[in-house]
Amino acid sequence: MHHAKPLPSYLVKRYHxxxxxxxxxxxxxxxxxxxxxxxxxxxVISCCDSRVHVTSIFGADQGEFFIHRNIANLVPPYEPDGERHGTSxxxxxxxxxxxxxHLIVLGHSQCGGVQGCIDMCKGEAPxxxxxxxxxxRWMDILKPKFDLVSDVEDPAEQARQFERQAVVASLENLMTFPFVAEAVQNGSISLHGLWTDIGEGGLEYYDPSGKKFLPV
Amino acid sequence: MHHAKPLPSYLVKRYHxxxxxxxxxxxxxxxxxxxxxxxxxxxVISCCDSRVHVTSIFGADQGEFFIHRNIANLVPPYEPDGERHGTSxxxxxxxxxxxxxHLIVLGHSQCGGVQGCIDMCKGEAPxxxxxxxxxxRWMDILKPKFDLVSDVEDPAEQARQFERQAVVASLENLMTFPFVAEAVQNGSISLHGLWTDIGEGGLEYYDPSGKKFLPV
Amino acid sequence: MHHAKPLPSYLVKRYHxxxxxxxxxxxxxxxxxxxxxxxxxxxVISCCDSRVHVTSIFGADQGEFFIHRNIANLVPPYEPDGERHGTSxxxxxxxxxxxxxHLIVLGHSQCGGVQGCIDMCKGEAPxxxxxxxxxxRWMDILKPKFDLVSDVEDPAEQARQFERQAVVASLENLMTFPFVAEAVQNGSISLHGLWTDIGEGGLEYYDPSGKKFLPV
Amino acid sequence: MHHAKPLPSYLVKRYHxxxxxxxxxxxxxxxxxxxxxxxxxxxVISCCDSRVHVTSIFGADQGEFFIHRNIANLVPPYEPDGERHGTSxxxxxxxxxxxxxHLIVLGHSQCGGVQGCIDMCKGEAPxxxxxxxxxxRWMDILKPKFDLVSDVEDPAEQARQFERQAVVASLENLMTFPFVAEAVQNGSISLHGLWTDIGEGGLEYYDPSGKKFLPV
Structure with missing residues (x-):
């Protein structure tokens, strides 16, 4: 490994x-x-997006949240096939x-991964x-949900709805993990779905009874 | 998805x-x-560990860092096989x-994933x-590096050295991605390896010339 | 006083x-x-335990409850000897x-102070x-009540019963204060004994007619 | 104990x-x-005053703070004489x-206990x-500090300064406990002095270098 460089000095200063x-x-x-x-x-399962900091939003310090961040805050279904599954x-x-x-899935507006999935589903992203x-291949996880938003005409609204479906898909896939389902059923864990509007600072949670997102 | 619950009220208050x-x-x-x-x-590629907040250490606000967090801040080798590779x-x-x-890999002390890999390599974690x-299966990525630390007798020191090797392994694997190697070679990206001591707040960077980590 | 430090920044942010x-x-x-x-x-006389927040349980805002919190929510007997008596x-x-x-004594499950008193009474905590x-010395207040629970074989059940006895002891000791006894007798104050189960969120009140605790 | 009554129904409703x-x-x-x-x-060592809720100010949920509340958030000096010392x-x-x-002492404005001590020191509270x-007898702990504020003419300003001295006195007395002093010296605990203005929602911390309180 010959290519690593020292840390940029502006980060060194901030660290000190x-x-x-x-x-x-x-x-x-x-x-x-x-x-x-x-x-x-x-x-917390959140997106890599630089505009989403769950620790800021919730005033959390070191030690409070175990945080996984990937493209579009997706959880794949349970697949114990002996291959590498980083998110699992x-x-x-x-x-x-x-x-x-608590298992918290945090989606967000203007998600580039979700937009890419829309483009794929519309045949516009070969x-x-x-x-x-x-x-x-990662965004394939979300594809089956596209039917639910394919009729939405306004592209921005379609994206927002699909971002929320990404949260629901992850919650559903979480329940395919036996150890998650068991913990939910015996009350030792609770699931929460959230979606945040980056520009407006909004926060919504998923209400399964009405199958929709409501402001917190 | 019938299981999602509202956000705990203490987080609602903090959000507001x-x-x-x-x-x-x-x-x-x-x-x-x-x-x-x-x-x-x-x-930044960092660990999910709740004790490691790269945004705190570097005083970063929304928009500065694109952050992927997984177990033990590992990057797998390039494998374009059409399967899901979340980290890739x-x-x-x-x-x-x-x-x-910049591509920054941030390792840390007391890493549970790295410790698990040590236990596997010693045959103590069936x-x-x-x-x-x-x-x-995820920690298998790191296994080939165990030879470099297998002779270290003190378990704490062995773990610390192996945590640093996890950073080096990730840097090496990053270079197997053609688009990373090309960007490094044409100077449009630089790689950085870091390791932080949670308890003491220390920060070291990888120096490839001496193949060791030095204080920032 | 040279040792005080600034407030940790995560608390500063939450305060703002x-x-x-x-x-x-x-x-x-x-x-x-x-x-x-x-x-x-x-x-309210409650325990210092971080898991017991009387204001949460009763949705109380600033101004509603005057709250004293000490180890094991104990009230010592009336002793006007000119010494310091913080609880009095x-x-x-x-x-x-x-x-x-109202004077409300709130006991709780998993009380470390009560457990310490049990250990002392059994000769296991020199x-x-x-x-x-x-x-x-503080838990000595509760010692005279140990006879009431010394025959209970299951340690968890014994602790729960002793925690409730701590509430009764405090209520009894409250009545040794002349100004409390007078206020109770002329109807200007009423006493209440409560015990909460931290894990299950249960709440019981003391019923003196049956000398037992009943669900609220 | 014949005097305990059931919980008032408005509290029963809130609890449910x-x-x-x-x-x-x-x-x-x-x-x-x-x-x-x-x-x-x-x-957190705070006052019993119903207007001071440290958990609100800091958005803290169950489990975060171990809270002792007494009159005027006072810590007495270390006195291992075998007597009852609830605060100790x-x-x-x-x-x-x-x-x-962290050991946090939280003082506040309009403190009735501190005002009582002023009245005693001025001979106006026989x-x-x-x-x-x-x-x-409890407020005697604070008396030695009165010299520091006895010249302040405005009664409201005098009270505010004395409330802050109550915080400093408690910090000083904390250091007389061998186990506190040792923990401070080996870095395993840090002390923090705070004072909050109830009406204005202000918060100040004690800065030992300038021996004064500064806004957080």
Missing amino acids: GWKATSYSENQAWYRRLATEGQRPRAM ATIEYAVTALKVA QLEAKESFVG | GWKATSYSENQAWYRRLATEGQRPRAM ATIEYAVTALKVA QLEAKESFVG | GWKATSYSENQAWYRRLATEGQRPRAM ATIEYAVTALKVA QLEAKESFVG | GWKATSYSENQAWYRRLATEGQRPRAM ATIEYAVTALKVA QLEAKESFVG
Whole structure:
């Protein structure tokens, strides 16, 4: 590995600032977290998108949330076939090792992954349909939900509805994991679906009784 | 999907607090990020561990970092086989769509995933070796590096060295992606390996010339 | 005093969030509470335990409850000997200065203080019997009640019964304060004993006619 | 104990509302807190005053803060004389059993206990000087600090300054406990002094370098 470079100096400076202030104020707790281990209350499955910071929105500090971030906050279905399943590994670790009490799926507006899936479903993204497209193959998880929004004419509205369906799809797929279903049924875990509007700072939660998202 | 519950009220309160302060102060920028799209400077590949917040360490706000978080901050090798590869999808998106300037892999101390891999390599974790173990199959990525640390007698020191090898392995695997290798070679992207000590707030970067980690 | 540090930044952020929302919504009332003084309807004597929030359970806002919290929600007997008695001071203030209408003692499950007292009574906690043990000397208040539960074989059930006896002991000791007994007799105050089950969210009240706790 | 009454029905109703909503949303976590025990990050020493709710100000849920509340948020000096010391017991439990990372003393405006101490120091409160006055004997803890504010002419300003001195006195007395001093010195605990303005929702922290309180 010959290519790694030192950290850009603006990040070095910020790090030293954090060390002298936030770290210093919290040193005792961070040391305890290190020696005793984490005990996060919730796992959050969120998008990699740089505009979505779940810790900001919820004023969370180190130790509170176990966070998996991938393209479009998707959970694939349970497939114990001996292959690599990075997202499934995070869920397995959170539920069986850490025993988190909440599984929160956080979707968001202007999601590039979801838009790519729409483009694929409309036949407008041949590059994503190529076998070699990692993003395309990943977004295949969401494809079966496209029927639910294919009639929506306004493209922005269609995208927003499909982003919410990505959250519902992930919640549904979570329930295909035996250890999740069992934990839900015995009351040791609860599932939560959220969608946030990046520009307006809105937050909605999924209400399964009405099958829709409502403002929190 | 009948199982989703409303958001716990303490998080609802904290969200409304964020909306009225941090969001409000940054509304103009967040709206612009929403309408014009994200343009993150760097992608960070970090662990799901609740004790590692790269945005805190680097004082980063929404829009700065495209963040993928998985178990043990691992990057698998390039495998365009038409299967789902969630981590590879995040890298493809960051490099080819967002054209980030930096790829940062951030490892950390007390990593449960890395410890699990050590246990597997020592034959002490049969449950992780089962075909059905998602964590086990995921940590297989790191196994080839175990020879480099198998002689270290002190278990804590061995774990710390193996955590750093996880960073190196990810950097190496990043270079197997043609679009990453090309971007590195033409100077449009740079790679960075980091390791942070949770308890002490330390930060080290990988220096390929000496093949070791040095304090930032 | 050279050792105080600034508030951790995650709490600073949460505070500013509260200020901009809950405080702002209630500013007129909070200002009136400040200028006219508090007029709480009830005093609650509860445990310091982080899992017991009487304001949550009863949806109480600022101004409703005057709250004393100590180890195991204990009230010592009346002892006007000129020494410091912190708990007695809170009761005196609530009854004679604030003239609260209710005195509520709230016990709870999994109480570490009560468990410590059980261990002492069984001779299994020599460290708590040391003269220097503040927790031990405080839990001495409850010791005389141990005879009532010493025959219970199941340790969990014994602890739950002893936790309820701690509530009864406190109610009895409250009546040794002349100003409490007088207020009870002239009907200007009423006493209430409660016990909550942390994990199940249960709430029971003490019924003196049957000398037992009943679900609310 | 013949005097306990059932819980007032307005509180019964609120409790059932909490059980059906907040408890239900958090059941998994509350059950885990019950079975695995609490691990609060901080201890807060606050006043019984009904207008001061530290959990509101900091958006804290069950499990986050171990809270002791007494008259005027006072900590007495270390006195291991075998007598009952309720406040010292809470500190001993928080530091030695729970190993909290932060000790936060939270003072507040319009504190009746502090005003009583001022009245005593000015010779205007003979009833508080009586041996039998529990409040008077408790507020004796603060008396030695009166010299620092005795020259302040405006009574409201004098009270505010004395309320802040109550916080400083408690921080100083905390350091007389060997287990606190040791934990501070080895970095396993940090002390924080705060003062809140009830009417205006302000919050200040104690800065020992300038020996004054600054807005957070």
